[in-house]
Amino acid sequence: MLARFFLALALFFTPLISPLNAKQHALSMHGDLKYKEGEPFSNTNMNAPKGGHIRFGVVGTFDSTNPFITKGTSPAGLSLFSEQLVFEGLMKRSPDEPFSLYGLLAQYVKVAPDRSSITFYLNPKAQWSDGKPVLAKDVKFTYETFREKGRPNMRLYYSRVSSCEIIDPRTIKFTFKKDPQKGYDPEQPLLMALMRVIPEHIYGGRDFEKVSLDAIVASGPYKIKSLKPGHSIVYEKREDYWAKDLPVTQGEFNFQTVSFDYYRDSKVAYEAFKAGEYDIYRKVTPSSWASERPYPALRKGLVKQVEWSHNMPVGFQGLVMNTRRTLFKDRRVREALSYAFDFETLNKTLFHNSFTRSTSYFPNTSLASTGLPTKEELELLTPFKETLPREVFEKEFTVPETSGHGKDRQNLQKARSLLREAGWEIQKGRLVHKKTKELFKFEILLFNPEHLKFASSFEQNLKSLGIEVSLRNVDTAHYENRRLTYDYDMIVQTWGHSLSPGNEQLYYWSSGAGKEPGSRNYSGIDSPAVDALCDAITRAKNREELETALHALDRVLLWGHYVIPLFHTNKIRLAYWDKFGYPEIDSRVGVRFTTWWSKEKN
Numbered sequence: 291m292l293a294r295f296f297l298a299l300a301l302f303f304t305p306l307i308s309p310l311n312a313k314q315h316a317l318s319m320h321g322d323l324k325y326k327e328g329e330p331f332s333n334t335n336m337n338a339p340k341g342g343h344i345r346f347g348v349v350g351t352f353d354s355t356n357p358f359i360t361k362g363t364s365p366a367g368l369s370l371f372s373e374q375l376v377f378e379g380l381m382k383r384s385p386d387e388p389f390s391l392y393g394l395l396a397q398y399v400k401v402a403p404d405r406s407s408i409t410f411y412l413n414p415k416a417q418w419s420d421g422k423p424v425l426a427k428d429v430k431f432t433y434e435t436f437r438e439k440g441r442p443n444m445r446l447y448y449s450r451v452s453s454c455e456i457i458d459p460r461t462i463k464f465t466f467k468k469d470p471q472k473g474y475d476p477e478q479p480l481l482m483a484l485m486r487v488i489p490e491h492i493y494g495g496r497d498f499e500k501v502s503l504d505a506i507v508a509s510g511p512y513k514i515k516s517l518k519p520g521h522s523i524v525y526e527k528r529e530d531y532w533a534k535d536l537p538v539t540q541g542e543f544n545f546q547t548v549s550f551d552y553y554r555d556s557k558v559a560y561e562a563f564k565a566g567e568y569d570i571y572r573k574v575t576p577s578s579w580a581s582e583r584p585y586p587a588l589r590k591g592l593v594k595q596v597e598w599s600h601n602m603p604v605g606f607q608g609l610v611m612n613t614r615r616t617l618f619k620d621r622r623v624r625e626a627l628s629y630a631f632d633f634e635t636l637n638k639t640l641f642h643n644s645f646t647r648s649t650s651y652f653p654n655t656s657l658a659s660t661g662l663p664t665k666e667e668l669e670l671l672t673p674f675k676e677t678l679p680r681e682v683f684e685k686e687f688t689v690p691e692t693s694g695h696g697k698d699r700q701n702l703q704k705a706r707s708l709l710r711e712a713g714w715e716i717q718k719g720r721l722v723h724k725k726t727k728e729l730f731k732f733e734i735l736l737f738n739p740e741h742l743k744f745a746s747s748f749e750q751n752l753k754s755l756g757i758e759v760s761l762r763n764v765d766t767a768h769y770e771n772r773r774l775t776y777d778y779d780m781i782v783q784t785w786g787h788s789l790s791p792g793n794e795q796l797y798y799w800s801s802g803a804g805k806e807p808g809s810r811n812y813s814g815i816d817s818p819a820v821d822a823l824c825d826a827i828t829r830a831k832n833r834e835e836l837e838t839a840l841h842a843l844d845r846v847l848l849w850g851h852y853v854i855p856l857f858h859t860n861k862i863r864l865a866y867w868d869k870f871g872y873p874e875i876d877s878r879v880g881v882r883f884t885t886w887w888s889k890e891k892n
């Protein structure tokens with residue numbers, strides 16, 4: 291996920307890089323950089339043994355080795371939402387800073403004082419896995435390809451470039467478009483630095499938008515050793531990896547091979563783990579953790595179970611109502627459905643009270659809104675007072691609570707009252723709209739069997755309101771196809787966040803994104819207030835302004851009732867076969883498998 295802080299003109303604010311307009315080894319959106327040039331990242335073992343194998347299990351499937359388009363599903367290790375083993379960016383994120391980038395393919399960068407351009411100086415050692423050098427022409431080709439044929443967020447970000455100039459074979463400059471009223475987007479230099487680069491001599495001759503399992507040439511530490519579509523993929527470490535001695539890779543990528551085996555559901559995957567078919571199992575739900583009987587490998591000490599608390603963003607998960615559907619256009623209807631979700635009973639009966647109900651789109655962080663809006667928040671919200679719910683200004687957002695003993699009559703009565711206000715009434719036990727005579731019925735589209743547990747409980751409460759609900763659990767490919775085209779009534783969705791949200795918020799919530807297939811505006815939010823607040827996030831001059839804009843956005847999203855908030859935990863629960871070592875876990879960083887190593891003799 292992308293993050294940002296706006297630092298305005300150097301005369302008034304701390305500069306993005308200092309000195310301005312000079313070559314630098316790193317970029318930061320706020321404050322000082324933690325690491326000096328040549329200094330490796332913390333929380334790695336610089337002397338970690340090399341070699342060995344690590345195997346992961348994944349629920350789902352895959353059918354494409356191109357993660358840069360919306361068509362198809364890419365495997366772990368290639369997906370943009372997993373550890374990057376094959377493709378590399380011009381710069382690399384620091385694991386323990388909100389938004390700092392350090393040189394990778396680009397050895398140095400230079401940013402104009404007004405943020406109007408960025409120049410990348412490629413590392414002369416950088417090369418593709420076929421031995422050819424990484425050159426400025428590859429960077430230009432990547433930018434042009436992603437701008438025209440990439441994912442919607444890529445097309446959005448790269449459309450802000452006004453020109454791309456190759457200075458010499460290893461130097462390239464991007465100049466940005468200027469907003470006449472607001473100047474240059476301060477995050478744009480970092481967005482370009484995060485661009486993962488592909489080789490022109492390979493992808494230039496392909497139909498880039500076609501789903502395929504074509505062989506990959508890239509610059510990263512691993513290459514694909516073997517692949518069985520939909521079932522497994524194995525990555526092998528490149529002995530000739532060009533960046534193995536760079537400070538940003540020290541203590542990482544220690545395994546000779548990394549593999550991912552795919553399973554049809556979590557139960558099958560867990561049984562495979564217990565049988566030793568793969569090495570790491572992350573327990574998302576705590577039920578089996580708390581109550582299951584020890585299996586042989588656990589009793590013998592061959593498998594370890596560990597739990598860590600952390601202070602990282604946990605993402606926001608919820609039941610998404612698609613407001614593109616007429617049924618969910620009325621806010622009162624959306625709010626009514628939230629009263630039918632009984633978290634307390636579910637948490638007690640299914641999850642051993644191990645989850646916390648989410649009351650913010652940014653839970654477990656200081657970015658979550660609390661109390662009433664501050665003076666600074668009101669300055670952002672007041673221009674939209676006539677179109678926003680009054681609760682945004684007058685109340686702190688809370689979720690309906692229940693006794694935890696089953697159906698809560700008071701909450702269901704509140705739901706009935708809201709539905710009546712919206713024009714719905716019970717006729718012969720079924721909820722019908724008084725004017726249109728439309729029957730209130732919809733489908734909850736699922737792909738994860740684990741979601742059926744709480745979706746079934748939700749379904750029963752909705753039926754008591756006269757609502758006809760069907761639960762449909764489909765395979766991952768089917769689900770993804772329908773999600774990309776917004777062909778659903780309700781889904782369960784998770785949005786990931788960093789500690790420095792930025793341009794990606796436009797991709798998540800803006801009206802423009804909601805009209806583009808493949809965006810993450812799954813609810814179809816179309817709100818001038820949301821658009822303005824997302825823009826305020828991208829224009830924040832410092833941390834305080836950023837948090838103010840995020841708090842205001844959080845309130846508007848919550849009181850819009852576009853999503854029924856689900857739950858989260860700040861615990862990381864892992865079971866793993868006892869053949870690995872890893873650095874001390876930093877609660878601000880979490881588990882980074884790229885820093886683990888094998889304890890077995892090679």
